[in-house]
Structures are given as C-alpha cells and as structure tokens.
Amino acid sequence: MSTLTPPFSDEHEHLRQSIRGFIERELTPHAQQWEEDRWFPDEVFGKLAAQGLLGLKYPESYGGQGGDYLHEAVLCEELARTGSGGTAAGIGAHVNIATPPIWKFGTEDQKQRYLVPAIRGEKIGALGITEPGAGSDVAALSTRAERVDGGWVVNGEKTYITNGVRAHFIVTAVKTTQEGGHHGTSFLIVERGEDDGITTSKLEKLGWHASDTATISFQDTFVAEENLLGELDGAFKLIMANFQWERLAMSLGAVGAMQIAWERTAQFARDREAFGRPLSGHQAIRHKLADMATSVYTCRCATYDALRRFVAGEDPLREVTMAKLLTQRASFELMDQCLQIHGGAGYMREYWVERAARDARLGPIGGGSDEIMREILGRVLGL
Numbered sequence: 001m002s003t004l005t006p007p008f009s010d011e012h013e014h015l016r017q018s019i020r021g022f023i024e025r026e027l028t029p030h031a032q033q034w035e036e037d038r039w040f041p042d043e044v045f046g047k048l049a050a051q052g053l054l055g056l057k058y059p060e061s062y063g064g065q066g067g068d069y070l071h072e073a074v075l076c077e078e079l080a081r082t083g084s085g086g087t088a089a090g091i092g093a094h095v096n097i098a099t100p101p102i103w104k105f106g107t108e109d110q111k112q113r114y115l116v117p118a119i120r121g122e123k124i125g126a127l128g129i130t131e132p133g134a135g136s137d138v139a140a141l142s143t144r145a146e147r148v149d150g151g152w153v154v155n156g157e158k159t160y161i162t163n164g165v166r167a168h169f170i171v172t173a174v175k176t177t178q179e180g181g182h183h184g185t186s187f188l189i190v191e192r193g194e195d196d197g198i199t200t201s202k203l204e205k206l207g208w209h210a211s212d213t214a215t216i217s218f219q220d221t222f223v224a225e226e227n228l229l230g231e232l233d234g235a236f237k238l239i240m241a242n243f244q245w246e247r248l249a250m251s252l253g254a255v256g257a258m259q260i261a262w263e264r265t266a267q268f269a270r271d272r273e274a275f276g277r278p279l280s281g282h283q284a285i286r287h288k289l290a291d292m293a294t295s296v297y298t299c300r301c302a303t304y305d306a307l308r309r310f311v312a313g314e315d316p317l318r319e320v321t322m323a324k325l326l327t328q329r330a331s332f333e334l335m336d337q338c339l340q341i342h343g344g345a346g347y348m349r350e351y352w353v354e355r356a357a358r359d360a361r362l363g364p365i366g367g368g369s370d371e372i373m374r375e376i377l378g379r380v381l382g383l
C-alpha cells in the first residue's frame with residue numbers, strides 16, 4: 001500500500017525513507033535487548049537529536065529543523081518500526097507531550113532552559129498529569145503547590161508517568177488554589193536536582209516493557225517562580241489543548257504499527273504451509289487478511305483526515321477523537337488477528353507479534369480511554 005497520501009508530499013516521503021533507515025539501523029536491532037532490560041538507554045535521545053529527530057516541528061532558532069506537525073507525523077508513524085512500543089513511547093512522550101507545552105506556552109527563558117536542551121537530547125522530558133486518584137477525571141487532581149517566597153512548594157503524587165524515572169524535567173499539573181474542579185490548575189516545570197524532595201519508582205507492565213513508566217512523589221519540592229508554565233490557574237485548557245496532538249500522535253503510531261504488522265503477517269501466511277498449501281491459500285485466512293488490510297486503510301484515512309485538518313489550523317476535536325477511538329481498538333484487534341494467523345509461533349517470545357499484541361493493548365487506555373473518547377463525541381455530537 002502506498003504511503004504517498006495527502007496531506008503528505010514527496011518531501012515527507014524523503015524524510016520517511018531517511019527516518020526509516022535510521023530506525024532500522026540504530027534502534028530496531030536493539031529492541032529485543034531493551035525489552036529484556038526493561039529500559040532503553042538515555043543515549044538514544046542523543047542519537048535521535050544528532051539526526052535532528054527531536055526537533056522536527058520546532059524552529060531552527062531553538063535548534064529544531066524548522067518543520068511542522070506533518071514532519072513530526074512521519075516520525076510518529078515510523079517509530080512503530082523499532083518493534084518496541086516502549087521505546088517508541090519513551091521517545092514519543094519527550095517529543096509529543098512533554099516539550100510541546102513549553103514551546104507553545106513557555107517564556108523565552110523556559111524555552112532556552114528546557115526546549116533547547118531537549119531538542120539536543122541533553123535533557124529528557126516527561127508530562128505529569130495522572131495521579132492515583134485522577135486519571136480520566138483530570139479535574140480531580142490533588143497534587144498541591146503552595147505559594148512561598150520565590151516560588152512554590154509541591155506535595156503529592158503522580159503515577160503512570162512515561163520517562164518518570166529518567167526525566168530531567170517534568171511538566172507537572174498541580175492545584176494552585178483550594179478551588180475544586182477545573183479551576184486553579186497550573187503547570188509547573190519541575191526540574192530534577194539534588195535533594196529535590198522527589199522519589200520515583202518504576203512500574204512493571206503488560207507491555208511497553210522498554211519504557212520507563214513511574215510513580216513520582218513530591219515531598220516539599222521547591223519550584224522557582226520562573227518555572228510557572230503559562231498562566232497561573234490557567235492550565236486546564238492547556239492540558240486539553242495538548243491532548244489533541246497526543247491523540248493524533250497515538251493514532252499515527254497505531255497506523256504505522258498496523259501497516260507493518262499486516263505486511264509481516266501476509267508474508268508469514270504466504271510462507272507457512274498447512275494442508276498442502278500456503279495459509280493464504282485458505283479462504284478463511286485470505287479473507288481475514290483482506291479485512292485487516294481494510295482496517296489499516298480506514299484507520300489511515302481517518303487519521304490523515306484529522307491530521308490534515310489539525311495542520312490547516314482547524315479545531316478538529318471530533319475528527320481527532322474519532323481517529324483515536326477507531327485506531328487504538330482496531331490496532332489491538334489487528335495484532336490479535338496477526339497473532340492468531342501465526343498459530344503457536346505467535347504466542348512465543350521469539351516472534352515479534354507476541355510483543356506487538358501486548359504493546360497495542362495500551363492504546364484504548366492511554367491518552368484518554370475509549371470511554372472518554374465516546375463521552376467527548378457525545379458532547380460534540382450534541383447527544
């Protein structure tokens with residue numbers, strides 16, 4: 001299936017080939033080891049930075065490539081080729097959710113201190129929103145930041161934070177007033193340092209094994225005044241705005257992963273024989289592969305349409321939400337079908353598909369669950 005589909009042009013396809021080559025050379029060969037290690041090395045960020053891949057959408061004045069979200073979209077899709085959802089997630093958290101709020105809402109000083117080194121791969125970022133008592137219900141956050149001379153003192157706990165142990169800075173959502181609900185939420189850039197009152201602990205997971213997913217506790221953590229990101233008490237709308245690109249990035253990642261999974265499974269079905277013919281010679285398998293190709297295509301169309309609108313400056317809440325809802329479940333279902341076609345081999349660690357199926361299970365939960373996507377659509381559709 002050709003990937004030269006609007007909104008992408010020849011320029012993006014050249015970029016795609018170069019990113020693909022880099023990933024296949026530098027990341028994919030290590031994916032298995034990093035999965036076993038439950039960690040990929042921090043140096044991966046430096047390698048990506050050397051190729052300009054941590055700043056595709058950021059201005060050259062900050063060390064970026066001066067591209068836009070379409071260039072970033074190519075990276076989101078291609079990262080699926082690492083064959084390690086956890087590695088893609090750690091890189092994705094840095095470029096797609098931690099650095100964008102600093103670029104969009106940060107002061108010049110914050111951009112110099114965090115965005116520039118993040119693009120160079122010298123500082124790794126995380127976005128800390130979810131808490132033990134506040135996941136889907138973002139308004140229920142309880143991590144508090146109390147005003148003190150020269151800044152804030154933060155107390156509370158975040159959980160399930162990607163890059164949570166290794167991050168040099170955490171863009172953290174905190175409550176800055178006693179008011180409940182959406183009000184009084186602010187973003188602080190929390191920088192790690194000695195005696196910072198922060199403890200982190202890494203969590204074990206079903207999939208995304210190479211990623212660092214952590215609980216982060218703040219105990220009287222001091223954050224300087226100049227690290228308030230955006231308006232005081234005004235972060236709720238920033239959090240919601242940030243979700244749009246995160247959900248598009250996840251949709252693109254799913255489309256990339258589905259495409260490769262389909263290609264590999266179709267090849268397996270051509271090669272593997274049962275009852276004197278290739279598996280693909282059996283109608284039940286052939287039809288299944290045809291349905292799977294249709295699913296890849298429809299997910300791609302929905303995602304690219306949402307992307308095109310997003311890049312054109314529309315506010316495509318409906319299309320982004322639909323793309324996220326459609327692609328994440330479809331990806332998990334497709335991986336399950338791929339696993340089935342592999343038979344017993346599909347259940348074995350040595351085959352890529354066992355990992356792909358586990359990794360895909362996060363999609364309908366993370367970045368806003370399927371149920372929350374349906375709630376948003378209910379509102380947007382006037383139900």
Ligand SMILES: Cc1cc2nc3c(=O)[nH]c(=O)nc-3n(C[C@H](O)[C@H](O)[C@H](O)COP(=O)(O)OP(=O)(O)OC[C@H]3O[C@@H](n4cnc5c(N)ncnc54)[C@H](O)[C@@H]3O)c2cc1C
Binds near residue numbers: 128162365368371
């Ligand atoms: C591997 C991993 C990485 C993550 N990385 C990050 C990160 O980097 N930063 C970050 O801030 N967060 C991160 N998250 C958190 C993620 O965004 C949340 O897990 C997700 O938003 C769901 O929140 P929750 O787990 O608290 O589930 P809950 O909100 O407790 O929901 C539990 C179930 O109830 C359903 N539900 C909730 N409300 C409703 C409703 N109104 N109607 C119907 N059903 C409902 C949910 O859909 C879900 O099925 C990560 C999570 C994981 C697992």
